[in-house]
Amino acid sequence: MSLSLDPEINELKQLTHYVKEKYDYDFKEYAMSSFKRRIKRILDLYKFKDVDELITALDTREEFFEEFISEITVNVTEMFRDPTFWKALKEHIIPNIMLNHNKISIWHAGCSSGEEVYSMCIMLKEMGMLDKAKIVATDIDRGIIQKAKNGVYSAKSMDTNKKNYLRYEGKFALEDYCREVNNEVLMDKSLVENVSFRKHDLVQGSSFSKFDLVLCRNVMIYFNQTLQNKVLHKLHDSLFKYGYLAIGSKESLIWCDIAHKFVVVNNEEKIYKKIKD
Numbered sequence: 001m002s003l004s005l006d007p008e009i010n011e012l013k014q015l016t017h018y019v020k021e022k023y024d025y026d027f028k029e030y031a032m033s034s035f036k037r038r039i040k041r042i043l044d045l046y047k048f049k050d051v052d053e054l055i056t057a058l059d060t061r062e063e064f065f066e067e068f069i070s071e072i073t074v075n076v077t078e079m080f081r082d083p084t085f086w087k088a089l090k091e092h093i094i095p096n097i098m099l100n101h102n103k104i105s106i107w108h109a110g111c112s113s114g115e116e117v118y119s120m121c122i123m124l125k126e127m128g129m130l131d132k133a134k135i136v137a138t139d140i141d142r143g144i145i146q147k148a149k150n151g152v153y154s155a156k157s158m159d160t161n162k163k164n165y166l167r168y169e170g171k172f173a174l175e176d177y178c179r180e181v182n183n184e185v186l187m188d189k190s191l192v193e194n195v196s197f198r199k200h201d202l203v204q205g206s207s208f209s210k211f212d213l214v215l216c217r218n219v220m221i222y223f224n225q226t227l228q229n230k231v232l233h234k235l236h237d238s239l240f241k242y243g244y245l246a247i248g249s250k251e252s253l254i255w256c257d258i259a260h261k262f263v264v265v266n267n268e269e270k271i272y273k274k275i276k277d
């Protein structure tokens with residue numbers, strides 16, 4: 001198979017400009033190196049000679065745009081990803097929120113195929129709090145949101161999920177929350193009865209509600225610093241005062257211009273608390 005050449009910066013600029021004008025999605029401030037890798041992958045996968053051919057496909061086949069979005073975004077995720085993070089939620093963060101409330105509102109921003117959401121629901125159920133929770137789960141990728149809603153995963157992917165759940169020290173077994181049919185695992189849908197799965201773009205969309213806890217994990221890692229800063233403003237806006245923000249283990253907000261509006265609650269697990277409006 002002949003592979004495409006690496007896309008040039010000016011070609012990437014032309015592409016992001018085109019996508020913004022035609023589809024109103026803005027990838028201009030995504031981190032350049034990973035964005036470039038994803039575009040190169042699309043060129044090779046669809047056998048486009050160059051970025052011009054990709055633009056022509058986007059122009060002539062609007063239905064291709066959803067595939068393009070799925071290819072641009074990185075959807076890697078796991079249940080109970082970073083088990084010590086989930087332990088911190090279970091032992092400190094959720095009990096702290098519930099000290100002053102009898103309800104809890106949670107936003108999963110960039111929820112991918114939903115493993116993070118099912119983890120949250122399993123954790124809350126084991127804490128006897130699932131019926132007190134209102135959860136919104138969003139992602140820019142419509143296809144991946146549908147996958148999250150369906151809650152059907154490959155049996156193979158469950159190996160990692162089960163290991164994570166064990167390390168998290170869940171009360172039961174992950175198998176208690178799903179059943180296996182033909183090499184696929186079907187999650188128990190009653191877990192996500194109170195979850196609203198929606199498409200939402202963190203770049204173009206605005207904050208739409210207030211939450212006690214916002215998880216935006218392993219999403220901003222694909223944005224440049226300017227965009228991370230803008231998105232962190234929206235996440236801050238979306239939190240009640242004294243609400244909690246959780247980001248990915250390789251992410252940070254200490255350098256951003258609203259860092260002083262948060263305190264660090266758990267530095268290893270990247271959990272912050274909003275202390276100023």
Ligand SMILES: C[S@@+](CC[C@H](N)C(=O)[O-])C[C@H]1O[C@@H](n2cnc3c(N)ncnc32)[C@H](O)[C@@H]1O
Pocket residue numbers: 073074075076077078081109110111112113116138139140141144200201202203204216217218219248
């Ligand atoms: C690597 S996954 C992270 C999934 C999960 N939060 C976790 O930590 O396992 C990143 C997700 O961010 C989503 N994403 C990327 N850009 C986005 C944007 N502008 N708005 C909302 N979601 C976005 C992607 O579609 C992808 O599903």
